Amino acid sequence: MRNKAFIVLLAAVLAVSFASLAYAGKRTHPSKLKYEPLRTTTPQATEINLSNGLGGFFIEDHEIPVVDVVLLVKTYFPDKGKYGLAEMAQWVMRNGGTAAWPPDKLNDELEYLAASVEVYGGNLSTSIAVNCLKKDLPRILEIFGDLVMNPAFPSDKIEMKRKTMIEDIRRKNDEPNEVSRREFSKLVYGDHPYGWESTAASVNAITRDDIAALHKTYFHPSNAIIGVSGDVTKDEIVAMLEKAFGGWEKADVKIPKVPEIAVAPAPSVSYAYMDINQAYIAIGHQGINSNDPDRCAVNIMNFILGGGSFTSWITEKVRSDEGLAYHAASRYTSDPFAKGLFMAVAQTKGDACSRATTIMIDQIKRMRDAGPTAEEVKKAVDSYLNGQVFDYESKTQVVRRLVSLRFEGRPLDTPQKDMAAYAKLTVADIKNAALKYLQPDKLTMLFVGNAELFDRPLSDFGAVKEIKLEKE
Numbered sequence: 001m002r003n004k005a006f007i008v009l010l011a012a013v014l015a016v017s018f019a020s021l022a023y024a025g026k027r028t029h030p031s032k033l034k035y036e037p038l039r040t041t042t043p044q045a046t047e048i049n050l051s052n053g054l055g056g057f058f059i060e061d062h063e064i065p066v067v068d069v070v071l072l073v074k075t076y077f078p079d080k081g082k083y084g085l086a087e088m089a090q091w092v093m094r095n096g097g098t099a100a101w102p103p104d105k106l107n108d109e110l111e112y113l114a115a116s117v118e119v120y121g122g123n124l125s126t127s128i129a130v131n132c133l134k135k136d137l138p139r140i141l142e143i144f145g146d147l148v149m150n151p152a153f154p155s156d157k158i159e160m161k162r163k164t165m166i167e168d169i170r171r172k173n174d175e176p177n178e179v180s181r182r183e184f185s186k187l188v189y190g191d192h193p194y195g196w197e198s199t200a201a202s203v204n205a206i207t208r209d210d211i212a213a214l215h216k217t218y219f220h221p222s223n224a225i226i227g228v229s230g231d232v233t234k235d236e237i238v239a240m241l242e243k244a245f246g247g248w249e250k251a252d253v254k255i256p257k258v259p260e261i262a263v264a265p266a267p268s269v270s271y272a273y274m275d276i277n278q279a280y281i282a283i284g285h286q287g288i289n290s291n292d293p294d295r296c297a298v299n300i301m302n303f304i305l306g307g308g309s310f311t312s313w314i315t316e317k318v319r320s321d322e323g324l325a326y327h328a329a330s331r332y333t334s335d336p337f338a339k340g341l342f343m344a345v346a347q348t349k350g351d352a353c354s355r356a357t358t359i360m361i362d363q364i365k366r367m368r369d370a371g372p373t374a375e376e377v378k379k380a381v382d383s384y385l386n387g388q389v390f391d392y393e394s395k396t397q398v399v400r401r402l403v404s405l406r407f408e409g410r411p412l413d414t415p416q417k418d419m420a421a422y423a424k425l426t427v428a429d430i431k432n433a434a435l436k437y438l439q440p441d442k443l444t445m446l447f448v449g450n451a452e453l454f455d456r457p458l459s460d461f462g463a464v465k466e467i468k469l470e471k472e
Contacts, residue, residue, distance in 0.1 A: 045402055048238055052248050056226035057402045058234055059395040065134040067230030068396045071148060072127045072403050074255050075218045077193040082205050084198035086123045088161050089211045094119035096157040098146045106143065115140050117147065125407060134231040138240060145244035148219065153211050165203045173469045176280045180448045183272055183467055184282040187444050188341060190262055221245065223253035225406050227399035258337035261286060269445045271458055272467040279353035279449040283360060285439050287333050287340030290410060295334050296421040297433035303380045304372045305363060306330025306344055313363045314344060322359065324352040336408035350453030354460065364440040371431035384422050
């Protein structure tokens with residue numbers, strides 16, 4: 001009986017196997033598969049405006065009973081002597097609560113309601129983000145409005161954050177990657193706010209009055225942008241926001257313009273000693289403004305050069321072909337208010353430092369002088385266009401993008417225009433961008449590590465300036 005069952009089972013397996021082989025012979029090879037053109041549909045947002053001057057965007061979404069709200073407030077750099085003010089103010093704003101909602105009470109309420117309120121940002125903006133169930137929205141907006149308008153900034157929380165920031169500064173030279181990133185920015189931007197950093201002196205100089213003054217100066221409805229998405233109607237959310245922010249004081253806020261970046265620094269070679277076996281390499285120069293008409297071409301150029309994972313030139317030559325680096329890549333950023341950064345980086349063994357650097361420079365020159373092939377451009381463009389799908393995964397993402405675009409002063413249809421621009425890019429466009437925006441003969445070069453382990457003297461690249469890192 002057992003043998004008979006085995007024979008039946010074997011016959012069934014063989015039948016399935018032969019059927020699979022026959023079917024496999026009819027399959028289309030993956031290289032010959034045809035796909036419909038990629039199309040993305042952007043959820044339609046409507047503008048909302050409150051009576052106090054607060055405006056922004058709203059997308060209705062009834063898929064799940066949840067609402068997301070983000071409020072962006074425009075701010076500005078503090079004096080250099082009090083750099084770190086924004087970081088401290090944002091943390092204390094969230095963790096210090098208000099008179100009506102002290103920290104413990106606030107956190108208990110949010111935990112009970114399974115809601116979140118987060119405060120984050122940089123020097124040029126502070127964002128307060130809320131996520132909650134639809135049924136709890138009136139209660140959460142009450143807390144939200146109070147936190148935005150009446151933060152307590154308690155002294156004990158200020159001192160707690162000050163200690164944390166001082167400890168972070170004390171340990172700022174522990175990570176060579178962070179040292180490289182920070183010092184490279186300082187070299188490229190010079191004495192511009194984009195190159196500043198917090199120091200123990202600047203953090204210790206910050207007072208509660210400074211934090212309160214920052215809030216009083218910038219936190220007004222006409223200087224903020226709100227974005228809402230979720231399980232509410234426009235009429236419902238406008239009514240709730242009018243109630244939550246009805247007492248928000250109006251004021252005419254003037255934000256200074258971000259200073260122009262100084263003329264690009266002369267080519268240089270800098271070195272920071274760290275007692276490590278690896279070498280951290282950063283080479284590059286100033287990037288571009290976000291409104292530059294060639295921005296999309298520059299993005300594709302950099303994708304091929306070093307931003308496109310393992311197939312990009314720098315990654316493939318330095319990491320895959322030569323086996324010289326744990327990490328090798330490049331990025332070319334744009335900035336909406338000044339200029340971004342072009343930065344090619346590698347982390348390699350000390351005795352491969354100069355060799356890896358030379359290959360990176362060669363790839364930058366190759367991009368500028370020869371440029372990519374038509375196939376490389378097509379693959380890069382396709383990758384960029386396919387990646388846009390993930391930018392529309394949620395209505396919250398769309399609303400937040402609109403808030404950011406308005407904050408940056410850029411057209412709201414920028415994503416749609418970008419899609420069209422990427423699709424039209426040619427090899428000639430990428431070559432022109434490389435010729436115009438890559439400067440391999442004017443590189444700022446920074447090496448972090450132990451020069452005694454390097455394969456060649458750094459002076460082979462030019463006169464070397466040593467950066468003395470502060471000791472703990």
